[in-house]
Amino acid sequence: MNPHDPHGEAVAASLKWQSTSAGNTAQKRNIDEIYACDVFDERKMHERLPKHVYKNMLEAIQNRKRISMPDAEVIATAMKDWAIERGATHYTHWFQPMTGLTAEKHDALITPDGQGSVVYRLAGSSLVQGEPDASSFPSGGLRATFEARGYTAWDPTSPAFIVRGTNYATLCIPTAFVSWNGEALDKKTPLLRSIDALDKQAMRILRIFGTDTGVNSVGSTLGSEQEYFLIDQNLYFARPDLMSCGRTLFGNTPPKHQQLDDHYFGSIPTRVNAFMATLEDELFRLGVPVQTRHNEVAPGQYEIAPLFESTNIACDHQAILMDTLKRVAGRYGFVALLHEKPFAGMNGSGKHNNWSMSTDTGVNLLDPQDETHTNNQFMTFLCAVIRAVHLHGDLIRAAISGASNDHRLGANEAPPAIISIFLGDMLTDLIEQIEKGSTSRTLKGGSLDLGARSLPDLKRDSGDRNRTSPFAFTGNKFELRAVGSTASVAWPNTIINTIVADSLDFVATEIESKLGKNPTDAKRDQVVLKVLQSIIKEHKAIVFNGDNYAQAWQDEAARRGLPNLRSTADALPALETSTAKKLFRKHKVLSTSELESRVEIFAEKYITEVSIEAQQMVSIARTLLLPAATKHQRALAETIVSSEQAGASCEGLRDSLIKFVDMVHAFQDAIASVESALEIPEQSALKQCVYCRETLFSATEVLRACGDALEREVDQALWPLPSYHDLLSLR
Ligand code: ADP
Ligand code: MG
Secondary structure: OOOOEEEEEEEEHHEEEEEEEEOOOOOOOOOOHHHHHOOOOOHHHHHOOOOHHHHHHHHHHOOOOOOOOHHHHHHHHHHHHHHHHOOOOEEEEEOOOOOOOOOOOEEEEEEEEEOOOOOOOOOOOHEEEEOOOOOOOOOOOOOOOOOOEEEEEEEOOOOOOOEOOOOOOOOEEEEEEEEEOOEOOOOOHHHHHHHHHHHHHHHHHHHHHHHOOOOOEEEEEEEEEEEHHHHHHHHHHHHHOHHHHHOOOOOOOOOOOOOOOOOOOOOOOOOHHHHHHHHHHHHOOOOOOOOOOOOOOOOOOEEEEOEEEEEEHHHHHHHHHHHHHHHHHHHHEEEEOOOOOOOHHHHOOOEEEEEEEEEEEOOOOOOOOOOOHHHHHHHHHHHHHHHHHHHHHHHHHHOOOOOHHHHHOOOOOOOOOOOOOOOOOHHHHHHHHHOOOOOOOOOOOOOEOOOOOOOEEEOOOOOOOOOOOOEEOOOOOOOEEEEEEOOOHHHHHHHHHHOOOOOHHHHHHHHHHHHOOOOOOOHHHHHHHHHOOOOOHHHHHHOOOOOOHHHHHHHHHHHOOOOOOOOHHHHHHHHHHHHHHHHHOOOOOOOOOHHHHHHHHHHHHHHHHHHHHHHHHHHHHHHHHHHEEEEEEHHHHHHHHHHHHHOOHHHHHHHHHHHHHHHHHHHHHHHHHHHHHHOOOOOOOOHHHHHHHHHHHHHHHHHHHHHHHHHHOOOOOOOOOHHHHHHHOOO
């Protein structure tokens, strides 16, 4: 560590912290006990609700049915009693507005008793419906500022939970958030509607195959893996860019970062592991079951993956996870960065979105099973997904767009902006058979003999993986790898559910219309294969098993007519097409005005984020970096003058000074360019996005390059920002 480092004190404080606090937090844990703690789950309902209400509640959860007001009254009282016993003083309708974050407004769990005192109470009506106003959230024109009313509506399928801190505990009730006329102002409402749409169409397929017996509903399942960086809090507070934008706006990649792969899957640093253990405890307590933890590729980068659940709950849990991650990090002197690209020149963070469809009886509809070529139902679901992604890949791309994810997609980082599907050898062989009109074999992986007597034979999968594919089949689910690490997963899953529902609708209609009344099994299989054959012929262009990073794929994808939407500005218009409007209307997921409002909101968000970053850069450049550079310049000049007075020649230093002065000039020009680019012309929001991308963002890239060049020259003791080296090596 540089002894003149202006952040040396912060570093020393953190090192001291590591040696004391982390060791003391280890505690004995009883997972079962923790898990049972702070969630009003089935077990609590069973214990606390009268039998008939419990039965109705279960029925409502499993089959997504409404709960009657009398039942809600009973449930509210039981929930309130439980929450108060656990120390809660307040409750909140917890929702997910279009900011992509979560929102809460706390109300005390008390009400006047009419005799000058108060009683603890949560009315059934307060459980079911809230009116938080919340008029400052983005509505994309769905309501004017003066139209303040907004409602929250209880989602009984997602369990209530208690968030607690040192001296508070709040009962959180998951809700949907809509406007006065019922239009969705949040991420949950359309997601729930898309699950209903998927349910309706998937059930038609099960009926065709006669596998619907005992099945009440089909839903999608979701497991999302979250990547994040941990950096030391003290250093974070010395970086205004991290504080306001979540990423470094200046900074040079250090000589050694991830090249040796020595962090990836490495032994987890002690302080980090202690943090992870507390984080997992906390998440278990909130009902979020965590499965996996490991070091990721870049130094300071990690991953956490919960177990998969039904999509609605998994989306709520993902929001809880991001919140908890940030909250717990502080206790260990860390800040968790969820941004997609906190550090230039190193891996960014994403969120792998593992998606499948399952019956309420627990059958995974994307499980190919052993003799896949005889499993016509699986092939039908598979082909429907292939068709959906081919027809609406642009919507998936739009769903994962945003200023921060632009740093990954289309920016030479995993995965590319072209949406394609990886199927692997076995399924590719299978769809080739379908295309030819009959299926007769399932490729097997066989086993691997490792050569040493003590090592077991390994069962080999029937196909390898492909890390570069944005939408990959991984055994019994699809993995959308392009979701941003800051993103709410609700929106991309709303899109996947909707496009697959639409495709299942098409497939079911095709098959039903050709089947006639009371078909034999043989007739059905014949019809199914014919329908699937024509789907494969038409949509196989979306399947690509090769290297998605190669230039050759960009060219090939263009030949195949697959869109390559590199930035948010390119991607958002897909949501405005008549095809998109018709699709969302048809499946009752979003009305045209609801869809248009989203385009407006996403565009606004993009423009605002790019503008904030630009303003923040100008501020850092003018008030931190330029003064450091001028001090350095003066020191150089003074050295030259005094050395020459003393009779020493300073030609080399003089050259350096002249070069340095040029660099400072270039830096000043770049600041001025960003300032003038910040005057965004009045035009439509989508046009402003293009402007921000092409003019404003480009100007900031030049400014960054000039600033980074200065950092490489200026005396470290003068440089006002903690370096990448410090930020990334302190664990
Ligand atoms: P991989 O190594 O391919 O990523 P894992 O088995 O480690 O596969 O699973 C990764 C993620 O996928 C986990 O979060 C897991 O919960 C989730 N997952 C597993 N099965 C399903 C499924 N049927 N539906 C949705 N997500 C799933
Ligand atoms: Mg994975």
